[in-house]
Amino acid sequence: MTSRQMVLGMQFSGGYGAEPGAWRLPGANLNSYTDMDQFVRYAQAAERGKVQLLFIADTPVLDMDLDHQAPHHMIDPMLLLTVLARETERIGLVTTASTTFSEPYNLARQFKALDVISHGRAGWNAVTTSDPAAAANFGATIPPRAEKYERAHEVIQIVQALWGSWEKDALLLDVENKRYADMDKIQPVNLQGKHVASRGPLPIPPSEQGQPVIFQAGGGSYGLEIAGRYASGVYANPYTVEDARAQREALRDAAKRAGRDPDEVKMLAGFMPTIAASRQAALERRRFLDEVVDLHQRVRYLGAMIGLPLGPDRLDEPLTAEQLADAVPSPHDPRSARALEVARQGWTLRDVIAHGVIDYHPVVAGTAADVADHMQEWFEAGACDGFSIALDGFHDGFDAFSDQVVPILQERGLFHEDYEGSTLRDHLGAPEQYGLDPRVTKPARS
Structure with a gap:
């Protein structure tokens, strides 16, 4: 207390x-x-x-x-x-x-x-x-x-x-x-x-x-x-x-x-x-919200954040082991470390973006307790x-x-x-x- x-x-x-x-x-x-x-x-x-x-x-x-x-x-x-x-x-x-x-x-x-x-x-x-x-x-x-x-x-x-x-x-x-x-x-x-x-x-x-x-x-x-x-x-x-x-x-x-x-x-x-009600439900909600944004542009921006050339053709795939080994968070963007942390959890690029790693404030998608x-x-x-x-x-x-x-x-x-x-x-x-x-x-x- x-x-x-x-x-x-x-x-x-x-x-x-x-x-x-x-x-x-x-x-x-x-x-x-x-x-x-x-x-x-x-x-x-x-x-x-x-x-x-x-x-x-x-x-x-x-x-x-x-x-x-x-x-x-x-x-x-x-x-x-x-x-x-x-x-x-x-x-x-x-x-x-x-x-x-x-x-x-x-x-x-x-x-x-x-x-x-x-x-x-x-x-x-x-x-x-x-x-x-x-x-x-x-x-x-x-x-x-x-x-x-x-x-x-x-x-x-x-x-x-x-x-x-x-x-x-x-x-x-x-x-x-x-x-x-x-x-x-x-x-x-x-x-x-x-x-x-x-x-x-x-x-x-x-x-x-x-x-x-x-x-x-x-x-x-x-x-x-x-x-x-x-x-x-x-x-x-x-x-x-x-x-x-x-x-x-x-x-x-x-x-x-x-x-x-x-x-x-x-x-x-x-x-x-x-x-x-759950982290999975929260992530699904955010994926729905992302349907009106330019995900192609966002995946390219995500690549710039973590030092990788990323394109929309891999949107529904996770980063490969080779890509993760080469990834480096940008020192010029405070969101980059979080973006790479989420990517290393094995999410697809679409789901990495759905975690809110490019939003202008920190994002928590989960339960009320989270x-x-x-x-x-x-x-x-x-x-x-x-x-x-x-x-x-x-x-x-x-x-x-x-x-x-x-x-x-x-x-x-x-x-x-x-x-x-x-x-x-x-x-x-x-x-x-x-x-x-x-x-x-x-x-x-x-």
Whole structure:
């Protein structure tokens, strides 16, 4: 039994699941992409499992070939979370919004409105945009990296200042004295940066948690600085325990440099479970999911990962003893060692790929206990503070995780039995903050 417990977030991607073929799964509602009732059901299932937050990753672009695959992003994250705010009670509601192509006043207003509507459960994943196709949707191009992050610092600071533009006791609602609010306590922020500016104030009072919680999901030194200065939750993409430990330690060091307590920043490692009654059933499910992807391209990519020239003609055969003797995992791809490990177990190339060795997060295809084992191993190794769960299919995955995996984690003392509070800050153990954080005093990198 450990006193330290996981923070769990469940990802929403498109309407069907994290895997491109999720829309074809038996039992899936084919209208899920636009059916808000489906998302309400998923959110309520996650809340039943006491999961701390829902997370929508978003890039403002159509980036999928819709001939065989469903859209990867939601129809509109803020509208969806507003629907979910009215149909849930405790679970946090977090989505991505770009600092590169969004104005700080709009961001501040939308997220604080969601925070008030949800009674203090909103979070903003503040990220820059790197996709040229997304930039083209705004009639723009991607600015240089340093400029993107310089703007990001300005946007976040102005948003936080706008969130605090009402003092906490500004709203009076004094019927007898005919005073709705104290305008002396609702002031413009008048902030001007190199890239963005805002006068303020917002027309919105504080929520039960004061203001939304900031998350971050960028990589590299610039993203690390953003996370260390502002974020209470960070989405990370490590593939091994060793890499995860290093990322978490770098994050904690960045928080210290910014003058913050590193325990305030929770790193959530990406994880893609497929939950089934047996490992064989889970593998068969993933083979079905792979029917819509280009397996010919994937087998060639698998070959590059392990140093072998592989083609689609051998897709349903295992590697030969000679090939296994020559195989070497690529030092440039952290997934390669796992790919070779699975190949050495004698699986066909199709099944090696079905094990998820090319997916962008670690994959466990197996029973609920198998999934819980992976999570326990990483958590107890200090590789993360919790997980961002990308379920392969939503229609049965949310129920399976909440009803099968969560009880195992609870029995092992790794996950809480119930929500300890009512706001997202409560769920994360994040400190109270209203407006800018006064501890973050050093200038951001220019």
